Amino acid sequence: MTDAKDKFTGLVKSFKVAMLATQSADGFIRARPMTIAEAEDDGSMWFLTSRNGWSKELEEDVPTVVTMQSPHRYVTVTGMAHLVDDRRRIHKLWNVGMQPWFPEGPESEDVCLVHFVSTEGEYWDSSGRNGLRYLFEAAKAVAEGRRVDSRDDREHASITT
Numbered sequence: 001m002t003d004a005k006d007k008f009t010g011l012v013k014s015f016k017v018a019m020l021a022t023q024s025a026d027g028f029i030r031a032r033p034m035t036i037a038e039a040e041d042d043g044s045m046w047f048l049t050s051r052n053g054w055s056k057e058l059e060e061d062v063p064t065v066v067t068m069q070s071p072h073r074y075v076t077v078t079g080m081a082h083l084v085d086d087r088r089r090i091h092k093l094w095n096v097g098m099q100p101w102f103p104e105g106p107e108s109e110d111v112c113l114v115h116f117v118s119t120e121g122e123y124w125d126s127s128g129r130n131g132l133r134y135l136f137e138a139a140k141a142v143a144e145g146r147r148v149d150s151r152d153d154r155e156h157a158s159i160t161t
Contacts, residue, residue, distance in 0.1 A: 004157035015068040037093035043118035072127035
């Protein structure tokens with residue numbers, strides 16, 4: 001079996017976009033798509049965003065969930081997020097894809113960072129051989145009249161980061 005933390009890290013780093021969900025001032029949970037500027041080995045992430053609007057929810061550390069999904073891979077990460085104003089890191093993480101949102105570039109007063117610090121994560125991977133393995137195990141479970149066992153770390157695991 002693969003190490004669940006290594007598998008988790010690899011999956012997180014394979015995604016370019018995530019849904020970042022926070023609780024708004026009115027108490028509702030809201031999510032928005034965010035480009036992942038950098039993913040760290042422990043599942044923590046950096047995002048570039050506008051200082052105005054929803055990011056005001058992050059003026060203090062707030063509980064946050066980040067989810068990522070592809071047709072056969074799913075990751076959810078729970079943690080805390082907060083705003084960071086670090087011009088050097090903004091320049092390091094800047095890419096041309098941010099230009100439409102910040103025409104002035106990384107020097108824009110409006111651009112800031114969201115630092116998401118992960119505490120726990122979970123993944124499901126039914127791609128490639130994992131998908132074939134799951135289909136075989138599912139068919140076997142149906143034939144035997146039992147629930148499928150999905151405790152194989154290659155396919156699913158929960159971790160503390």
